[in-house]
Amino acid sequence: MLKLTFVETKLLARDPGAVFSLLIPLFILVVFGSSIEPGDRVLLPMALAIAVGLVGLYMVPTTLATYRERGILRRMSATPVRPGRLLVVQLLLQLVLAVTACGLLLAVAGTVLGAHLPDQALSVVLTFLLGTASMFAVGLLIAALAPNGRAANGIGVLLYFPMAYLAGLMQPADQMPDMVALVGEYTPMGAFGQCLRDVWAGGAPDPLLLAVMAAYALVVSAVAARFFRWE
Structure with missing residues (x-):
């Protein structure tokens, strides 16, 4: 596992x-x-949601689908390092990538731009974990259904931009039709972005939206596991 982690990190x-x-x-x-x-409390949460969305909808499905397409998962099934371990290592590394991207954003925003940073660390961590889990679940489902890495890449991009729009990352939600804004709030990225904005505004994340992200993480992951193919 250590050698596998080292190689995958490189x-x-x-x-x-x-x-x-x-x-x-x-x-x-x-x-x-x-x-x-x-003092702006919208841009940094938006950038954080964009970073996690890129990792979850682009990196996760493209990497896993490419590994399956190239037969890497099939060949590993004949070795002591089972393909399931590779999946675990990949998800952990992608999580590290998402944490690194968000940490870089927070560091630059806090030191260079003088942006407002929330005091509720626990709420930030909870929101980040649930939001990342929901986005990664969608990425896993793409990887499970896509026939190859190129298709996974394309599907991820096609999903990313509509989800980013519905989440209010491209156009403020108050400038969108009420029904569109309401639907967007209950997408994985929309719930994630709204909870981040709530925390940055000094409040607590909406428990309903936290539950929405948890539901996406559990249900979509279960569907992805049902359809995931090693070869």
Whole structure:
């Protein structure tokens, strides 16, 4: 497991998609953050949701579907290192990537941009874990259903932009039709983004939206496990 983790870490570090997942949210934060007031409590939560969404909907499904397409999972089934261990290692590394991206955003926002940072660390951690779990669950379902890595990449991108729009990451929710904004709030990314905004505003995350993210994480993961193929 240690050697597998070491090898997978090197592969992830060389993946252009990992760099993309780190730099794109940071670019958005710096470019738009330089033109807003330091007390703004919307941009940083939006950037955090974008970062987790990129990892969950792009990195997770593309990597796993590519491994299956290349026969890596099938060949590993004949070794002492079972393919299930590779799946666990990959999910942990993708989680580390998401944490790194969000940590970088928080560091730059707090030191360079003077952005507001919430005092409720526990609420932030709970929201992050549930939001990440729900986004990763969707990524696993894409990986389970996509025939190859290229298809997983395309499906992830096609899902990402509508979900980001519905979540109010491209257009403020108060400028959207009421029904569209309501639907968007109950998507994985929408619930995640809204809970982050609630925490940044000094309140507590909505328990209903936390439950929505937990439900996505459990139900979608179960469906992904049902349809996931090793070869």
